[in-house]
Amino acid sequence: MAGGGVIDGGHGKRAHLYEHNYTHYFAFTCIVGAMGGSLFGYDLGVSGGVTSMDDFLIEFFPEVYKRKNAHLHETDYCKYDDQLLTLFTSSLYFAALVMTFFASFLTRKKGRRASIIVGALSFLTGAAINAGAKNIPMLIIGRIFLGGGIGFGNQAVPLYLSEMAPAKNRGAVNQLFQFTTCAGILIANLVNYFTEKVHPHGWRISLGLAAVPATLMLVGGILCAETPNSLVEQGKLEEARRVLERVRGTKNVEAEYLDLVDASEEAQAVKDPFRTLFKRKYRPQLVIGALGIPAFQQLTGNNSILFYAPVIFQSLGFGANASLFSSFITNGALLVASVISMFLVDKFGRRKFFLEAGFEMIICMVAVGVCLAKEFGHGKELSKGISIFLVLMIFLFVLAYGRSWGPLGWLVPSEIFPLEIRSSAQSVVVCVNMIFTALVAQLFLLSLCHLRYGIFLLFAGLIVFMSCFVFFLLPETKQVPIEEVYLLFENHWFWKKIVA
Numbered sequence: 001m002a003g004g005g006v007i008d009g010g011h012g013k014r015a016h017l018y019e020h021n022y023t024h025y026f027a028f029t030c031i032v033g034a035m036g037g038s039l040f041g042y043d044l045g046v047s048g049g050v051t052s053m054d055d056f057l058i059e060f061f062p063e064v065y066k067r068k069n070a071h072l073h074e075t076d077y078c079k080y081d082d083q084l085l086t087l088f089t090s091s092l093y094f095a096a097l098v099m100t101f102f103a104s105f106l107t108r109k110k111g112r113r114a115s116i117i118v119g120a121l122s123f124l125t126g127a128a129i130n131a132g133a134k135n136i137p138m139l140i141i142g143r144i145f146l147g148g149g150i151g152f153g154n155q156a157v158p159l160y161l162s163e164m165a166p167a168k169n170r171g172a173v174n175q176l177f178q179f180t181t182c183a184g185i186l187i188a189n190l191v192n193y194f195t196e197k198v199h200p201h202g203w204r205i206s207l208g209l210a211a212v213p214a215t216l217m218l219v220g221g222i223l224c225a226e227t228p229n230s231l232v233e234q235g236k237l238e239e240a241r242r243v244l245e246r247v248r249g250t251k252n253v254e255a256e257y258l259d260l261v262d263a264s265e266e267a268q269a270v271k272d273p274f275r276t277l278f279k280r281k282y283r284p285q286l287v288i289g290a291l292g293i294p295a296f297q298q299l300t301g302n303n304s305i306l307f308y309a310p311v312i313f314q315s316l317g318f319g320a321n322a323s324l325f326s327s328f329i330t331n332g333a334l335l336v337a338s339v340i341s342m343f344l345v346d347k348f349g350r351r352k353f354f355l356e357a358g359f360e361m362i363i364c365m366v367a368v369g370v371c372l373a374k375e376f377g378h379g380k381e382l383s384k385g386i387s388i389f390l391v392l393m394i395f396l397f398v399l400a401y402g403r404s405w406g407p408l409g410w411l412v413p414s415e416i417f418p419l420e421i422r423s424s425a426q427s428v429v430v431c432v433n434m435i436f437t438a439l440v441a442q443l444f445l446l447s448l449c450h451l452r453y454g455i456f457l458l459f460a461g462l463i464v465f466m467s468c469f470v471f472f473l474l475p476e477t478k479q480v481p482i483e484e485v486y487l488l489f490e491n492h493w494f495w496k497k498i499v500a
Helices: 010-017 024-033 036-051 054-060 062-070 083-110 112-131 136-164 167-174 176-195 202-208 211-223 228-233 237-248 254-268 280-299 302-315 320-348 350-375 384-401 405-416 419-451 454-473 486-491 495-499
Strands: none
Touching: 010 254, 024 136, 024 176, 024 211, 024 237, 036 054, 036 083, 036 112, 036 136, 036 176, 036 202, 036 211, 054 062, 054 202, 083 112, 083 136, 083 419, 112 136, 112 202, 112 211, 136 167, 136 176, 136 228, 136 405, 136 419, 167 176, 167 320, 167 405, 176 202, 176 320, 176 405, 228 237, 228 254, 228 419, 237 254, 254 419, 280 405, 280 419, 280 454, 280 486, 280 495, 302 384, 320 350, 320 384, 320 405, 350 384, 350 405, 350 454, 405 419, 419 454, 486 495
């Protein structure tokens, strides 16, 4: 149904001449560059754990603490329904969506490395402020700096990885971003599990340790080479060729180099890339990559679970340590799934992963919703069997998300934009992603309180819709050179009517 092979034409006609060999330099560059994902991951994992810690609630949100302990051994959908508390989480993402537009300008003019370095410094500042916070305004200011780091990092790192990777391995290489994101989440949950026992400042340790991934990202930005695509875009042609030869492990890069130069010449003719993105010829990239996929990634409901896994499990009647441990298990599933996707996505393709995993996610959300409708919210603790079943369903849901919408939500947008709009389009991707991340973060606990089990059925319905979106509108992009992907839309059963 997606249709569309690649035809010879334009600057894409040289793709069959591309050569590459594995080099240690290429591996080092991609692994260190991908450390940007650990910022996003650590914050996703640490926020929910910190907001469920008693010491943190006593110091900043005493009313939530009282409400929580008034129902300590009961199931209660509304224990953590406090908009100021959720603002602590979501303020980062509102900041990130603003900063991504500054990141677009810097990425386009000074390169991907510049945005990576600025993002690391901003995140480092935010970690220091949050660790020493004395009041809620300090917490929010720290979160804004963290958001700046994520805005710059998420704008630059997926582009960096996609541009560095040869077409044959682009899926696996780009998913290093998701892998380090998952690793960051898992490490954050482990940190929370131990710091929860450190009274009264364990939460400060959790927030302060965000400086570690920021330092790794800073070192990566300093040590790694700029991408050949960006160097050509900046007019540094000789340096671009040298870097291309080094990352491809061969001197025979003439075909790929000339395609980069051709793509850059087209890009230079574009004076306003944001306005250009809305032209009819880029409508598929706008609808699929800039708007649809980044929004849908958040509407799966997975990040709600990652934000608030400890809170959810405590709301379900688990104890503090049990809830942190349960969320640690589910985030372990996310890491395992990202490894599965990394090794198999270039073999089976993007569409199959989206559709197969989407079916599993629908089943899991419906199962959780039905179970909660029958067993939860009656003022009593859940039975051990029901609790295990809920954790298992969430585990399987995260396992499915972690090999589909999680990594592919960053991979597909980063590989479908032509060079002339790539930087600006990636800013829109991050902006849309952060808008929906922030909205979901801000509204999830409120929705859990008022919609109760229905929130999980709502997510199931949304996944049905987004699976249909993928089935009908997304062409397969596996192993297609990044500067040729536009040809897929010219051959697609639906999009060819739009872009012709």
